[in-house]
Amino acid sequence: METSASEGVPYVVPPGGETVDPVSDDADSAYGDVESETASLTSSIMAGRFENGRRYHAYQDGLYMFPDDEQEQDRLDIKYASLQLVLSDTVTFAPLEDPQQILDIGTGTGIWAIDAGEKFPGATVTATDLSPIQPTWVPPNVRFEIDDAEQNWTWPPNHFDLVHMRTMTGCIRDWDSLYAQAFRHTKPGGYIELQEMDYMGVIQPTSRNPGTSFVTWCVEQGHAGQKAGINLRTSISFMTSSLEKAGFVDCKVLEFKLPIGPWPKQQRLRNAGLLQLSAMLEGIEGLSLRLYTYYAGWSLDELKVLLAKVRTELRDPGCHAYWPVIVVYARKPEGTKATS
Numbered sequence: 001m002e003t004s005a006s007e008g009v010p011y012v013v014p015p016g017g018e019t020v021d022p023v024s025d026d027a028d029s030a031y032g033d034v035e036s037e038t039a040s041l042t043s044s045i046m047a048g049r050f051e052n053g054r055r056y057h058a059y060q061d062g063l064y065m066f067p068d069d070e071q072e073q074d075r076l077d078i079k080y081a082s083l084q085l086v087l088s089d090t091v092t093f094a095p096l097e098d099p100q101q102i103l104d105i106g107t108g109t110g111i112w113a114i115d116a117g118e119k120f121p122g123a124t125v126t127a128t129d130l131s132p133i134q135p136t137w138v139p140p141n142v143r144f145e146i147d148d149a150e151q152n153w154t155w156p157p158n159h160f161d162l163v164h165m166r167t168m169t170g171c172i173r174d175w176d177s178l179y180a181q182a183f184r185h186t187k188p189g190g191y192i193e194l195q196e197m198d199y200m201g202v203i204q205p206t207s208r209n210p211g212t213s214f215v216t217w218c219v220e221q222g223h224a225g226q227k228a229g230i231n232l233r234t235s236i237s238f239m240t241s242s243l244e245k246a247g248f249v250d251c252k253v254l255e256f257k258l259p260i261g262p263w264p265k266q267q268r269l270r271n272a273g274l275l276q277l278s279a280m281l282e283g284i285e286g287l288s289l290r291l292y293t294y295y296a297g298w299s300l301d302e303l304k305v306l307l308a309k310v311r312t313e314l315r316d317p318g319c320h321a322y323w324p325v326i327v328v329y330a331r332k333p334e335g336t337k338a339t340s
Helices: 034-047 070-086 111-119 175-185 212-228 236-246 267-295 300-315
Strands: 049-051 054-056 101-105 124-129 142-146 160-166 186-197 249-260 321-331
Touching (some): 070 111, 070 249, 070 267, 101 111, 111 124, 111 160, 160 175, 175 186, 175 236, 186 236, 212 267, 212 300, 236 249, 236 321, 249 267
Parallel strands (some): 101 124, 101 160, 124 142, 160 186
Antiparallel strands (some): 049 054, 186 321, 249 321
């Protein structure tokens, strides 16, 4: 079994359950002047950084892999919709009973937090992200904060009934530290839930198109991520072992496949695939630009050639590509309390 250079994540592609049935071949300072300094900081955060015509968040120095402009926000929303179809519109799989405090790490455009706030009206949902791209009009029990989850958490210990993370693979440098903080701030008997994608796409055996360029894009993006100090791979074994190391117990695992393209027979998966294809065709450049040109040393022209080939493959009904999706939830043992 090969391991990556970052965090020792195994290079294992989870099977994702049964093979998805395809359709037939013919289908398609700051104390001196707090107000002034705060305004300046807010303006800086909102302005972001621009590179290759795309805007990136300006909150955290060093690590900004992916844009946060309107085009990227659209991609995130479409990806969320496609994932919800695959997950049968399930907000959380953890068996929560009357939760009071929920934390959503890396909320993005905030849709999951809003959905959680509506599902659990008695809970306060705190959602954090590096980028202030969330909506203003939200349920009264949902609040958004700009925060770096890899810095020290300021919430009380034993505070949250649920700590939720979705598609954070490739965004975290030190998973062990993150999970340790999550454990400390989760209530005894509370849960952590991870809804992750392994960013090594799979071409399933039914495919008539080998998806060579798509696979190359995934591999090269993974190499560029390692140079940046992040890992775009995950696996069941890594997620469960890391949670157990932090102290969580009773890990439960569910596996899904997120199709890229409307090639599955099942209508729900077909719709998910169509949405994911749209997200990929529109968003693949934003996902690639900084990683490939800054960290991997590709020229912009080289990257554009590869991306054109990937788009062509993914548009082919004979290319049965999908993303492995792994959901893991685990519990903090009762009687286990963290001290302040």
